[in-house]
Amino acid sequence: MVRLFLFxxxxxxxxxxxxSLNQQILTNFIxxxxxxxLIIYTGFWIVLPIFLFPAGILAIGGGAIFxxxxxxxxxxxxxxxxxxxxxxxxxxxxxxxxxxxxxxxxNKFCKDEFTLILLLRLIPIxxxxxxxxxxxxxxxNFVKFIIAGVLGKLISAVLFINxxxxxxxxxxxxxxxxxxxxxxxxxxxxxxxxxxxxxVG
Numbered sequence: 015m016v017r018l019f020l021f022x023x024x025x026x027x028x029x030x031x032x033x034s035l036n037q038q039i040l041t042n043f044i045x046x047x048x049x050x051x052l053i054i055y056t057g058f059w060i061v062l063p064i065f066l067f068p069a070g071i072l073a074i075g076g077g078a079i080f081x082x083x084x085x086x087x088x089x090x091x092x093x094x095x096x097x098x099x100x101x102x103x104x105x106x107x108x109x110x111x112x113x114x115x116x117x118x119x120x121n122k123f124c125k126d127e128f129t130l131i132l133l134l135r136l137i138p139i140x141x142x143x144x145x146x147x148x149x150x151x152x153x154x155n156f157v158k159f160i161i162a163g164v165l166g167k168l169i170s171a172v173l174f175i176n177x178x179x180x181x182x183x184x185x186x187x188x189x190x191x192x193x194x195x196x197x198x199x200x201x202x203x204x205x206x207x208x209x210x211x212x213x214v215g
Contacts, residue, residue, distance in 0.1 A: 059092020069142040077178025104150025128158040135166020
């Protein structure tokens with residue numbers, strides 16, 4: 015319950031901060047760097063999650079600044095490249111640990127790698143950043159990881175970007191529906207995590 019409350023607080027803060035930004039300042043910034051703005055945004059997705067920057071903020075901000083479709087395309091490109099980089103980083107550093115222990119954990123819990131990554135992305139039980147590092151550390155099949163990761167991330171990306179896209183019209187029906195869908199996604203994730211904790215012990 016505490017984690018769900020913190021998730022709601024996090025989303026609320028994102029909404030308040032982004033909706034309070036001067037839209038004219040954002041418009042002027044985009045106009046000034048229009049040739050590179052989408053490249054810069056994609057670059058943020060590639061780099062910032064490596065340092066555990068919350069992916070949700072990037073998605074909401076992208077929707078608020080660029081609109082739904084442009085933000086979605088750039089987000090998915092960034093997710094694919096970023097996931098590959100984090101996988102490689104974790105794969106490299108996992109060699110410093112006992113590989114046998116990783117194999118035991120992998121064989122016990124991660125037999126169907128594609129389905130596991132897809133579910134972790136669809137229902138964000140584990141943070142986006144942690145999933146990338148986990149897959150690399152456990153030596154998941156790289157191609158399966160990328161495909162499942164991008165497909166699974168698509169739904170949460172759509173929800174967060176849609177929220178950002180409607181954030182300027184916070185009095186509209188579309189905004190509150192988008193906010194409700196994001197909160198419901200978080201509630202489902204925490205509910206699933208609670209069930210898994212009980213089963214695993």
